[in-house]
Amino acid sequence: MPLTIFPDKIRFHYKSESWQYNFDEIKEIGLLKKKKKYFLENGAFIAVTAAAYYCMIFFDLENLYYIIPAIFCYSLIVATTFSDKEESIYFVFVKDIYKNKIRTKIESKDRTLIGKQIDYYLELQFERSIKRTA
Numbered sequence: 001m002p003l004t005i006f007p008d009k010i011r012f013h014y015k016s017e018s019w020q021y022n023f024d025e026i027k028e029i030g031l032l033k034k035k036k037k038y039f040l041e042n043g044a045f046i047a048v049t050a051a052a053y054y055c056m057i058f059f060d061l062e063n064l065y066y067i068i069p070a071i072f073c074y075s076l077i078v079a080t081t082f083s084d085k086e087e088s089i090y091f092v093f094v095k096d097i098y099k100n101k102i103r104t105k106i107e108s109k110d111r112t113l114i115g116k117q118i119d120y121y122l123e124l125q126f127e128r129s130i131k132r133t134a
Helices: 039-058 067-083 108-133
Strands: 003-005 009-014 017-022 026-035 088-096 101-106
Touching: 003 108, 009 088, 009 101, 009 108, 017 088, 026 108, 039 067, 088 108, 101 108
Parallel strands: none
Antiparallel strands: 003 009, 009 017, 026 088, 088 101
16 A cells, blocks of 8 residues: 555655655645646647658649558547547645645555545544644
């Protein structure tokens, strides 16, 4: 379990990243979701389209011989785009009272487990703050 919660502190250990804080030192903790950017795929799509238009306008090709390589390149680009199953990248972020920020990249398969652990921590923190004010 990446997140270990003790009565007075919280410890995080995931792959090579690890940190430890007391309950009162954490100002904010949560999961951050970032969408992937497809600059390479979009650039390749634009380059293939530009090459196809260039062949269409400046070359006298009969029977549209430039279309077959363009369609083949488009199919390769689409196949590489959809072969990656992860649409997003996930991070665990922590802001502490010392104004330090920690961002740790996690795999999408571990997102639900870590999310539940963070929710449990937030529930404990809420209960502690209620006991302090009561």
